[in-house]
Amino acid sequence: GIQVEQSPPDLILQEGANSTLRCNFSDSVNNLQWFHQNPWGQLINLFYIPSGTKQNGRLSATTVATERYSLLYISSSQTTDSGVYFCAVERYGDSWGKLQFGAGTQVVVTP
Amino acid sequence: DAGVTQSPTHLIKTRGQQVTLRCSPISGHKSVSWYQQVLGQGPQFIFQYYEKEERGRGNFPDRFSARQFPNYSSELNVNALLLGDSALYLCASSWASGNTGELFFGEGSRLTVL
Numbered sequence: 001g002i003q004v005e006q007s008p009p010d011l012i013l014q015e016g017a018n019s020t021l022r023c024n025f026s027d028s029v030n031n032l033q034w035f036h037q038n039p040w041g042q043l044i045n046l047f048y049i050p051s052g053t054k055q056n057g058r059l060s061a062t063t064v065a066t067e068r069y070s071l072l073y074i075s076s077s078q079t080t081d082s083g084v085y086f087c088a089v090e091r092y093g094d095s096w097g098k099l100q101f102g103a104g105t106q107v108v109v110t111p
Numbered sequence: 112d113a114g115v116t117q118s119p120t121h122l123i124k125t126r127g128q129q130v131t132l133r134c135s136p137i138s139g140h141k142s143v144s145w146y147q148q149v150l151g152q153g154p155q156f157i158f159q160y161y162e163k164e165e166r167g168r169g170n171f172p173d174r175f176s177a178r179q180f181p182n183y184s185s186e187l188n189v190n191a192l193l194l195g196d197s198a199l200y201l202c203a204s205s206w207a208s209g210n211t212g213e214l215f216f217g218e219g220s221r222l223t224v225l
Contacts, residue, residue, distance in 0.1 A: 033214065041199050043154075043216040086153055088214075097144045097159025097167040099214060104153055 002027045002091040006102035013077045013109045021072040021105045023087030031090035031099065032063050034072050038083050046072070046085075077109045113138070115217035117202050123223045124192050132187045132220045136204030142166075143185040144214065145177055146201040154201055160185055189222075197224045 003026040013019055023032075034046040047054050047061040049070065054061055058077075063070040074081055084106050088099040116135045124130050136143050142161045146154035159167035160179035179185045183204075189196055199221050203214040 031212070035216075040218070041148075041221070042218045043201065043203075045213065045215060048213040088153075097142065097161075098156045098169065099144075099146075099154075100156070101153030 002029070002089060002094070002100050004087060004089055004100050004102035006085075006087055006105050008105060009103065010106045011108070013074075013081075013107065015077060015079060015109055015111050017077050017109075018073070018075045019077060019107070021074070021085055021087075021107075023070040023072070023089075023102055025068050025070075025087075025089050027068070028092045029065065029068075029089040030092050032065075032070055033088050033099070034061055034070070035086045035088065036081075036083050037086060037104070043086070074107075077107075079109045079111060082107055082109045115202055115204050115215055117200075117217040117220050119220055120218065121221045121223075123225060125225050126192055126194060128192050128224075129188065129190045130192060130222060132189075132200050132202075132222075134185045134187070134202030134204075134217060136183050136185075136202075137215055140204035140206045140215075141183050142205045142207060142212070143179055143183065144203045144205075145185070145187045146203065146216075147171075148199040148201060148219070150198075157187070192224045194224050197222060 005024045035043045051065045084104040088101045144159040145157040148154040156169040158177045199219045203216045205212040
């Protein structure tokens with residue numbers, strides 16, 4: 001199956017700092033999403049971004065499908081940004097509806 | 112508008128028992144997917160249903176089954192529970208028909224098997 005690698009695995013930030021999370025994938029994809037999982041387990045949609053660049057407030061994401069990676073940028077981080085960030089992809093030709101998740105990046109934002 | 116709703120939110124079962132988890136998709140969404148998330152890992156795909164038919168299946172044993180109803184809600188059943196089935200079970204819905212499309216997740220059902 002497709003491999004999804006996220007880096008770094010852990011990230012500790014001071015409030016107000018900027019950061020970049022990376023997602024590498026091993027095959028062509030027709031779907032890529034970024035999620036934030038809060039401490040209660042809910043997966044919150046951040047971006048649906050199989051290619052291109054999107055921005056939503058302090059967050060932005062870029063996917064370069066031809067080079068098989070995606071980046072999530074967090075600017076002016078806040079304590080509410082703490083949690084686990086997941087990248088998930090669907091490979092072309094895979095079982096319909098099968099999103100392959102990475103292992104996640106655990107982010108802790110300190111006051 | 113209501114998001115994806117799941118029930119129950121928490122449940123405790125013993126080994127060998129059976130469990131049924133329920134999911135209602137976002138209004139207008141016809142596709143429902145189920146994922147299992149073990150502590151410390153990313154979610155793993157179990158099933159996807161569209162228009163009441165199974166369209167995708169992950170690498171899970173036959174003890175896991177699901178179905179989708181005419182109103183597009185869904186149930187996940189797990190028989191002969193094992194300790195390793197303890198996990199957060201997530202349901203997701205999407206409107207897309209030709210591919211997965213953007214998935215929206217519910218808050219999950221946390222299952223503990225003793």
